[in-house]
Amino acid sequence: MSELVNPVERFLRTDRMPHIWCPGCGIGTTVNCFARALIDSGIDLQSLALVSGIGCTGRVAGYVKLDSFHTTHGRAIPFATGLKLANPKLNVVVYSGDGDLSAIGGNHLIHAARRNIDLKVICVNNLIYAMTGGQTAPTTPGHAITATSPYGAFEPSFNLPHLLEAAGAVYVARWTTFHVRQLARSIGEAFQKKGFSFIEVISPCPTLYQRRNQLGDGLDTMKYYKEASKVRNGSPTSEAGLTMTGEIVVGKFVDRERPDYQTMMTAQMTESLGERYIRPEMEHEEEGCGVCG
Amino acid sequence: MKADPKGVLTGTHFIDGDHACCEGALAAGARFSAGYPITPSTEIVERFAARVPLVGGTFIQMEDELAASITLQGAVWGGAKAFTVTSGPGFSLMMEHIGYAAMTETPCVFVDVQRGGPSTGLPTLPAQADMMQARWGSHGDYEVIALCPNSPQECFDLTIKAFNFAEEFRVPVMFMMDEVVGHMTEKVVIPPADRIEVTPRKHTRKSAEEYLPYGTNGDLVPEMAHAGEGYKFHMTGLTHDERGYPNMTPQTQDKLVRRLQNKIRDAADRIMIAEEEGIGGADVIVVSYGITSRVAQKGIDMARARGLKVGKFRMITCWPFPEKRIRELAEKAKAFVVPELNLGQMVREVERAAGGKARTIAVSHAGGSVHRPEEILNAILEATR
Ligand SMILES: Cc1ncc(C[n+]2csc(CCOP(=O)(O)OP(=O)(O)O)c2C)c(N)n1
Ligand code: SF4
Ligand SMILES: [Mg+2]
Numbered sequence: 001m002s003e004l005v006n007p008v009e010r011f012l013r014t015d016r017m018p019h020i021w022c023p024g025c026g027i028g029t030t031v032n033c034f035a036r037a038l039i040d041s042g043i044d045l046q047s048l049a050l051v052s053g054i055g056c057t058g059r060v061a062g063y064v065k066l067d068s069f070h071t072t073h074g075r076a077i078p079f080a081t082g083l084k085l086a087n088p089k090l091n092v093v094v095y096s097g098d099g100d101l102s103a104i105g106g107n108h109l110i111h112a113a114r115r116n117i118d119l120k121v122i123c124v125n126n127l128i129y130a131m132t133g134g135q136t137a138p139t140t141p142g143h144a145i146t147a148t149s150p151y152g153a154f155e156p157s158f159n160l161p162h163l164l165e166a167a168g169a170v171y172v173a174r175w176t177t178f179h180v181r182q183l184a185r186s187i188g189e190a191f192q193k194k195g196f197s198f199i200e201v202i203s204p205c206p207t208l209y210q211r212r213n214q215l216g217d218g219l220d221t222m223k224y225y226k227e228a229s230k231v232r233n234g235s236p237t238s239e240a241g242l243t244m245t246g247e248i249v250v251g252k253f254v255d256r257e258r259p260d261y262q263t264m265m266t267a268q269m270t271e272s273l274g275e276r277y278i279r280p281e282m283e284h285e286e287e288g289c290g291v292c293g
Numbered sequence: 294m295k296a297d298p299k300g301v302l303t304g305t306h307f308i309d310g311d312h313a314c315c316e317g318a319l320a321a322g323a324r325f326s327a328g329y330p331i332t333p334s335t336e337i338v339e340r341f342a343a344r345v346p347l348v349g350g351t352f353i354q355m356e357d358e359l360a361a362s363i364t365l366q367g368a369v370w371g372g373a374k375a376f377t378v379t380s381g382p383g384f385s386l387m388m389e390h391i392g393y394a395a396m397t398e399t400p401c402v403f404v405d406v407q408r409g410g411p412s413t414g415l416p417t418l419p420a421q422a423d424m425m426q427a428r429w430g431s432h433g434d435y436e437v438i439a440l441c442p443n444s445p446q447e448c449f450d451l452t453i454k455a456f457n458f459a460e461e462f463r464v465p466v467m468f469m470m471d472e473v474v475g476h477m478t479e480k481v482v483i484p485p486a487d488r489i490e491v492t493p494r495k496h497t498r499k500s501a502e503e504y505l506p507y508g509t510n511g512d513l514v515p516e517m518a519h520a521g522e523g524y525k526f527h528m529t530g531l532t533h534d535e536r537g538y539p540n541m542t543p544q545t546q547d548k549l550v551r552r553l554q555n556k557i558r559d560a561a562d563r564i565m566i567a568e569e570e571g572i573g574g575a576d577v578i579v580v581s582y583g584i585t586s587r588v589a590q591k592g593i594d595m596a597r598a599r600g601l602k603v604g605k606f607r608m609i610t611c612w613p614f615p616e617k618r619i620r621e622l623a624e625k626a627k628a629f630v631v632p633e634l635n636l637g638q639m640v641r642e643v644e645r646a647a648g649g650k651a652r653t654i655a656v657s658h659a660g661g662s663v664h665r666p667e668e669i670l671n672a673i674l675e676a677t678r
Pocket of ligand 3: 124126137
């Protein structure tokens with residue numbers, strides 16, 4: 001009998017296993033969905049690069065068998081922007097946590113969406129800063145106990161799909177780690193879009209968030225995700241705010257067309273410069289590389 | 294290899310240091326810049342934004358310097374030569390990513406057109422007070438290279454050098470200008486492309502199976518690959534092994550951080566560029582750099598007119614510090630005079646290297662203008678007493 005091989009294994013750096021994630025953590029589930037999406041979409045792996053920031057989610061870059069960049073805290077998006085602009089043929093995925101992307105990296109998040117840089121952003125939202133021990137994040141819902149809100153969080157939290165829609169993303173969806181098929185499909189759809197795509201995945205951190213808030217273990221969280229999630233494709237993102245134990249609106253909220261950054265740049269430069277404009281990618285196609293000799 | 298003629302504006306120009314720096318970057322093959330406007334550096338990227346679409350490249354104005362300083366590194370791993378340009382407040386924001394470039398061995402250039410600080414300080418007036426920050430500003434142990442031009446011509450020539458060092462050593466190079474050099478207009482001669490030597494990226498020729506992203510074979514500088522070439526490599530700012538994989542052990546840390554240091558220290562003689570004149574038999578040696586070296590020349594001339602034996606040592610490479618040479622000179626001269634537009638930064642290095650063998654006299658200045666030559670003359674006179 002031939003040995004059973006997990007079909008996602010070939011997307012992983014098996015020489016780096018075991019991974020650092022806790023039992024019951026949702027990050028691994030999202031990576032599984034990501035690998036599924038790669039299989040289903042048949043995307044060329046050689047031209048796929050993955051960029052992460054810092055955090056438990058940020059470690060994804062270290063486990064995928066792709067050109068993968070583990071950058072600094074909050075700066076995955078600007079790094080990815082440089083990568084994409086220097087080599088427009090690359091498919092660039094940003095994979096990072098809620099704190100990394102929306103707190104320290106929040107400015108880059110909205111500006112990249114505004115510019116409509118062709119990046120696929122997967123944001124694992126466990127509602128806290130997990131890597132550093134479970135402190136309050138801009139996504140932490142009211143009343144939640146965290147390491148830095150021992151008496152309950154009271155700052156209003158970000159509704160990320162709403163923020164991203166307003167900032168200009170062409171594709172915005174939210175799923176939980178219960179919705180594995182839908183999540184994989186969404187990632188596949190994002191690969192079809194040209195422009196800034198944002199997929200939020202609500203994900204458990206049983207070790208820090210669920211435990212501190214007496215929300216049970218990983219299994220209890222799956223039950224909660226199953227029962228509290230309401231699939232509302234096309235729902236106004238303004239109605240997708242999250243609370244600690246309430247409804248979780250999931251679905252594809254935004255799927256629209258807007259010219260991406262490079263298309264706009266080419267159009268503007270061509271309008272102003274005509275034939276004098278040399279597109280950066282034309283440089284790449286030329287004989288002999290000007291960088292490597 | 295020779296410069297790509299598309300980027301080389303061959304001819305005789307009358308331009309300021311900022312514009313010359315931009316032309317140097319283009320001649321060196323830079324086809325990507327990410328920036329954030331700040332006086333007195335902005336003219337460099339303004340010119341780049343106008344020039345690079347005609348050459349085949351990209352300029353992007355980012356939302357802040359944190360972004361600019363890492364966007365350019367993404368571009369480098371995407372296959373471009375890239376740089377960013379800033380001044381004090383922006384340089385402060387870029388520190389984390391200078392450390393990141395050092396750790397990940399990303400060849401790139403950071404231009405700092407220095408102005409008076411601390412904080413917002415003197416936006417339109419010169420200083421040389423970021424010299425220690427250029428060396429030590431990011432956390433942890435690392436080495437960088439820093440060059441200091443003193444004229445628009447050097448802004449052109451040495452920017453090329455900065456890119457070449459960045460590629461040769463896979464290190465972030467600090468290009469330390471100042472407001473006066475940036476805004477002074479002089480003749481700048483740009484040679485034909487086939488007379489400009491450009492260092493190619495140290496790109497691997499190994500197959501994906503053989504390639505070790507941070508493996509070295511004796512010369513301490515690993516070979517690089519770009520995204521999209523099939524290597525499927527990993528890169529991280531965490532302490533990493535030769536595969537580029539995180540490895541948080543004291544042994545891996547020691548091996549990595551010492552290599553990052555030694556790849557520069559061991560090559561210090563090759564990196565060192567300095568201008569020496571009248572050193573033989575000098576009692577006093579004036580050690581200066583950047584714009585201050587031009588004022589120093591005046592002070593030296595005045596002292597020589599009085600019959601004093603004064604030598605000139607101009608640092609063009611400031612980091613690594615020309616330690617060996619200063620130590621040698623300390624055996625010969627009685628004293629060093631060190632004028633700089635700060636309250637005493639590089640003078641500490643001179644004093645350390647002199648090791649008590651020669652006196653060291655600082656001629657400090659808080660910035661906002663340049664020294665008066667008399668201040669330097671007076672220090673020379675004091676040194677001979
Ligand atoms: C500049 C900087 N500040 C702070 C940190 C410490 N830090 C590491 S991860 C992290 C938060 C990560 O939270 P999130 O992005 O939500 O990822 P998670 O661990 O929850 O997946 C922080 C604050 C850092 N590495 N760098
Ligand atoms: S701390 Fe939380 S987010 Fe991090 S690996 Fe453990 S369960 Fe996952
Ligand atoms: Mg988090």
